[in-house]
Amino acid sequence: xxxxxxxxxxxxxxxxxxxxxxxxxxxxxxxxxxxxxxxxxxxxxxxxxxxxxxxxxxxxxxxxxxxxxxxxxxxxxxxxxxxxxxxxxxxxxxxxxxxxxxxxxxxxxxxxxxxxxxxxxxxxxxxxxxxxxxxxxxxxxxxxxxxxxxxxxxxxxxxxxxxxxxxxxxxxxxxxxxxxxxxxxxxxxxxxxxxxxxxxxxxxxxxxxxxxxxxxxxxxxxxxxxxxxxxxxxxxxx
Amino acid sequence: xxxxxxxxxxxxxxxxxxxxxxxxxxxxxxxxxxxxxxxxxxxxxxxxxxxxxxxxxxxxxxxxxxxxxxxxxxxxxxxxxxxxxxxxxxxxxxxxxxxxxxxxxxxxxxxxxxxxxxxxxxxxxxxxxxxxxxxxxxxxxxxxxxxxxxxxxxxxxxxxxxxxxxxxxxxxxxxxxxxxxxxxxxxxxxxxxxxxxxxxxxxxxxxxxxxxxxxxxxxxxxxxxxxxxxxxxxxxxx
DNA sequence: ATAGAATTCAAACGAGCGTTTGAATTGGGC
DNA sequence: GCCCAATTCAAACGCTCGTTTGAATTCTAT
Numbered sequence: 001x002x003x004x005x006x007x008x009x010x011x012x013x014x015x016x017x018x019x020x021x022x023x024x025x026x027x028x029x030x031x032x033x034x035x036x037x038x039x040x041x042x043x044x045x046x047x048x049x050x051x052x053x054x055x056x057x058x059x060x061x062x063x064x065x066x067x068x069x070x071x072x073x074x075x076x077x078x079x080x081x082x083x084x085x086x087x088x089x090x091x092x093x094x095x096x097x098x099x100x101x102x103x104x105x106x107x108x109x110x111x112x113x114x115x116x117x118x119x120x121x122x123x124x125x126x127x128x129x130x131x132x133x134x135x136x137x138x139x140x141x142x143x144x145x146x147x148x149x150x151x152x153x154x155x156x157x158x159x160x161x162x163x164x165x166x167x168x169x170x171x172x173x174x175x176x177x178x179x180x181x182x183x184x185x186x187x188x189x190x191x192x193x194x195x196x197x198x199x200x201x202x203x204x205x206x207x208x209x210x211x212x213x214x215x216x217x218x219x220x221x222x223x224x225x226x227x228x229x230x231x232x233x234x235x236x237x238x
Numbered sequence: 239x240x241x242x243x244x245x246x247x248x249x250x251x252x253x254x255x256x257x258x259x260x261x262x263x264x265x266x267x268x269x270x271x272x273x274x275x276x277x278x279x280x281x282x283x284x285x286x287x288x289x290x291x292x293x294x295x296x297x298x299x300x301x302x303x304x305x306x307x308x309x310x311x312x313x314x315x316x317x318x319x320x321x322x323x324x325x326x327x328x329x330x331x332x333x334x335x336x337x338x339x340x341x342x343x344x345x346x347x348x349x350x351x352x353x354x355x356x357x358x359x360x361x362x363x364x365x366x367x368x369x370x371x372x373x374x375x376x377x378x379x380x381x382x383x384x385x386x387x388x389x390x391x392x393x394x395x396x397x398x399x400x401x402x403x404x405x406x407x408x409x410x411x412x413x414x415x416x417x418x419x420x421x422x423x424x425x426x427x428x429x430x431x432x433x434x435x436x437x438x439x440x441x442x443x444x445x446x447x448x449x450x451x452x453x454x455x456x457x458x459x460x461x462x463x464x465x466x467x468x469x470x471x472x473x474x475x476x
Numbered sequence: 477a478t479a480g481a482a483t484t485c486a487a488a489c490g491a492g493c494g495t496t497t498g499a500a501t502t503g504g505g506c
Numbered sequence: 507g508c509c510c511a512a513t514t515c516a517a518a519c520g521c522t523c524g525t526t527t528g529a530a531t532t533c534t535a536t
């Protein structure tokens with residue numbers, strides 16, 4: 001299946017086609033976010049991008065490869081920025097490990113910047129990522145795990161130093177919860193409708209959201225380890 | 239479209255067909271969880287259930303209605319149990335409001351019970367719910383929000399009394415984060431692969447998971463409100 | 477035993493899907 | 507001005523989808 005791909009674009013991969021490719025990527029970002037991967041047809045996608053139907057297969061190979069390109073285009077720089085921010089933090093602190101607050105901030109700030117930058121897809125893209133996290137399609141899951149593995153490992157080490165009372169396993173779970181809250185929050189949009197009211201204006205929304213999310217996550221991360229306090233009354237309410 | 243539905247099942251809605259209907263619901267639960275709504279075809283579904291292809295349309299009308307039935311079958315009793323547990327808690331406490339820990343427990347216990355009960359779909363079903371939360375399909379979002387609205391409102395009131403330092407709006411956000419961490423955690427399966435290690439055996443997994451999730455969430459809920467402490471160093475790391 | 481309703485079944489419908497093809501068109505280097 | 511590769515295009519291929527149909531079958535109440 002993958003072997004029968006055309007030999008056409010074998011000579012020059014990137015040429016003058018940047019415009020068509022970008023138009024496809026932009027339309028894909030929006031439509032994948034709105035309808036999901038499966039429910040977005042290449043016909044509606046190419047129509048929205050004002051390009052020929054065959055252009056997707058010509059420039060990206062398959063629909064799946066297009067999807068991965070949509071994610072890579074913005075996730076790679078964002079995760080790169082996260083790691084750089086974290087390393088700056090560690091360098092500045094010298095021998096003293098950075099605080100939980102600062103480490104978490106270095107995770108959230110690049111996401112916030114991306115959300116604010118309309119030229120880079122803005123909120124749309126982050127919602128797309130949040131949804132991709134919950135997509136059952138195996139190729140999406142494999143792609144995301146490999147895409148995030150390095151960054152998460154890096155942050156796990158940093159958090160371990162800032163939270164010495166947590167075992168490696170305990171921290172793995174907590175980072176899992178943190179990623180869950182972040183993904184879910186970023187996937188947002190209609191999820192807000194589960195609750196009654198939403199925030200006021202639209203511009204302050206992003207920043208306020210993260211300023212509310214951060215204290216919640218910091219407190220959760222700093223919580224005593226399992227077994228440190230009484231076992232928590234999880235068994236039957238009487 | 240909805241008007242052209244057959245007049246066949248107009249006389250008796252539930253008859254001896256329970257067996258076929260149940261087989262369809264069980265197969266749907268598993269396949270929707272594994273592949274998502276869009277990617278699950280009625281042909282593979284009816285084949286797995288060993289029923290005729292037309293049986294789904296005959297018993298449930300459309301594929302969407304089947305999906306809603308899959309969710310309703312288990313969500314209704316679970317949310318009912320949650321509310322009853324919460325009301326018991328409030329009745330027992332008399333005038334004193336229940337603690338955050340106990341309120342949260344009354345949310346998690348019914349989910350945990352359901353996860354343990356293989357006859358009611360077990361973990362499969364909770365993963366399905368977790369994924370449904372992130373599904374972009376409008377009919378799923380509308381259904382879920384109406385399905386949870388009552389329960390969430392009920393719990394918001396209870397949490398408000400237990401967390402008097404939080405404004406209603408602040409709590410709305412925190413409950414949003416809580417639901418995010420829960421959904422994401424329950425959707426689990428491959429999400430675990432994002433991280434290195436997983437828990438040991440398989441039976442203790444569920445309980446251990448919730449026993450780890452609960453302290454995290456309690457600490458997050460109890461965190462000081464925005465503005466109570468310094469604004470948290472979210473802006474640039476220097 | 478039989479009438480009538482409920483259910484099952486095989487077959488087909490029309491539509492939409494991702495992808496491929498080969499010809500037409502474009503655009504830069506000689 | 508011409509050539510050749512890169513790109514665009516209209517059309518089609520083969521396939522799968524959700525749903526409908528009408529006959530065959532099973533079930534139930536008389």
